[in-house]
Amino acid sequence: MLNIIYGDCTFGIGGSDFHYIFSYQAGGLESLVIDGAEWLYRVPKPTFWRATTDNDRGSQFHLKSGMWFGADQFISCEKIEVVVDGKEITKLRAPYNNNYTGREQAKHVKISFTYATITIPKTEILVCYEVNQVGEIKVEVTYFGKVNLPQLPVFGMRFIIPVKATHYRYEGLSGETYPDRMAGGIPGVYEIEGLPITKYLVPQDCNVHMNTKWLEVYRNTTKDNSWKRTDSMGIRFSCIDKNFAFSCIPYTSGELEMATHQEELPLPRRTVVSILGAVRGVGGIDSWGSDVESTYHISGEKDIHYSFTIERVNQDNN
Numbered sequence: 130m131l132n133i134i135y136g137d138c139t140f141g142i143g144g145s146d147f148h149y150i151f152s153y154q155a156g157g158l159e160s161l162v163i164d165g166a167e168w169l170y171r172v173p174k175p176t177f178w179r180a181t182t183d184n185d186r187g188s189q190f191h192l193k194s195g196m197w198f199g200a201d202q203f204i205s206c207e208k209i210e211v212v213v214d215g216k217e218i219t220k221l222r223a224p225y226n227n228n229y230t231g232r233e234q235a236k237h238v239k240i241s242f243t244y245a246t247i248t249i250p251k252t253e254i255l256v257c258y259e260v261n262q263v264g265e266i267k268v269e270v271t272y273f274g275k276v277n278l279p280q281l282p283v284f285g286m287r288f289i290i291p292v293k294a295t296h297y298r299y300e301g302l303s304g305e306t307y308p309d310r311m312a313g314g315i316p317g318v319y320e321i322e323g324l325p326i327t328k329y330l331v332p333q334d335c336n337v338h339m340n341t342k343w344l345e346v347y348r349n350t351t352k353d354n355s356w357k358r359t360d361s362m363g364i365r366f367s368c369i370d371k372n373f374a375f376s377c378i379p380y381t382s383g384e385l386e387m388a389t390h391q392e393e394l395p396l397p398r399r400t401v402v403s404i405l406g407a408v409r410g411v412g413g414i415d416s417w418g419s420d421v422e423s424t425y426h427i428s429g430e431k432d433i434h435y436s437f438t439i440e441r442v443n444q445d446n447n
Contacts, residue, residue: 130234131262133213135226140211142238147264147441151240153222156206158258163441166351168290168364170399175244175254175270176287177201179334180385184412185282188420194279194429200246202383207253208243236262250275252429256286266439267369270406271432278429282334285373285405285435287381292350294400295361296322297377301341308425309410311339324379324400332380332388337408339374343367345442346377346402363442366404373437374405406435 134141139159140151152159157172178201181191191198211218213235220226241257252275259267272284298321302314305327327335347363350356366375379397388394410425427433 130236131238131260133233133235133238134231135218135221135229135233137223137226140221140240142260144262144264149260149264149266151258153209156209156244157242157256161439163264163364164362166348166356166362167353168288170289170291173286173288174204175256175272176283176285176382176403176405177246177281178382178386179282179337179409180332180382182333182411183329183331184414184416184421187416187418188412189418190280190282190420194282196248196279197281198383198386200248203247204244204254205247206242207245208241210239210241212239212241213237248278250277252278264440267436268439269434269436271434272406274429274431274433276430280409281407281427281429282409283403283405284407284427284433285403288402288404289381290346290348290364290400290402291352292348292399293379293397294324294346294348294377296320297324297344297346299338299341299344299375301338301372305336306339307337307411308339308408309412309422314339316340321377324377324397326378326380328391330390332385332391332394334382334385334411335376336378337374337376337405339408340372341368341375342372344375344377344402344404346400347442348400365438365440365442366402367438367440369436369438371435373435374408376403376405377401404437407433 132143138154142149148162150160155172161168177197239259244254253273255271257269300318306314344366345363347361349361407427409427410421412421
């Protein structure tokens with residue numbers, strides 16, 4: 130059974146060796162603790178922007194779709210719904226939460242966050258988390274298209290881990306791939322040491338991996354100096370209905386965007402994992418003005434839906 134805590138500003142879910150906190154104020158999953166280790170630096174939010182590439186600048190895509198950069202940085206949570214064992218809980222905050230004992234339990238919990246973008250016109254994104262008794266989290270993400278919104282660079286969820294990962298493993302295509310740069314990718318299971326980024330003269334989007342079945346991210350440190358374990362621990366993202374794309378690097382798209390040279394990037398201290406349901410092609414037909422072929426555009430006017438799970442890595446499978 131899951132242990133449920135109805136806090137003044139948060140909703141807690143716990144088990145024998147995991148504890149998750151959903152924040153009403155921050156609007157999302159605020160804490161993801163497994164085996165005593167915190168996996169979140171900030172609340173995961175929908176992401177819409179990739180750092181501008183040379184080809185984006187050549188075709189002026191960043192000018193046509195620049196509002197998505199603002200939407201990526203700032204987004205508001207408009208609505209929160211909590212369903213416990215099939216029953217919607219409508220009175221969550223103080224003083225109503227004082228009616229609970231602190232010893233409530235459940236078999237299944239679903240908590241949904243509806244976000245509104247700052248685009249013109251604005252649109253909504255629905256992110257639903259479902260937690261089962263063993264602590265596995267199912268995440269469903271839906272973007273609602275709106276007429277007159279420009280094309281998207283990417284769409285997905287961004288997770289920031291508090292420390293640098295030591296390595297990551299995934300099942301998908303070899304090397305860096307994009308929707309229009311997949312022909313050379315070979316299906317298989319791959320392990321990448323550290324968090325490499327492509328050393329472009331001007332930092333830009335890089336290290337995307339398309340058509341991925343699962344991703345495992347590993348670390349051996351925490352922000353807690355009393356942490357005594359020396360073994361590696363991992364978290365796993367797995368596709369559900371269709372494969373996803375991902376990147377696992379030490380910088381957000383905003384940090385890459387703001388740097389005009391490699392030496393201007395901040396010291397790598399965290400891990401930025403983007404689980405993506407849609408990725409725009411990179412083009413490169415001539416880098417001087419040709420747009421990405423229409424097949425590889427992401428329409429801002431059409432709905433996008435994808436889902437995945439989050440769970441601890443099963444070391445027995447490695």
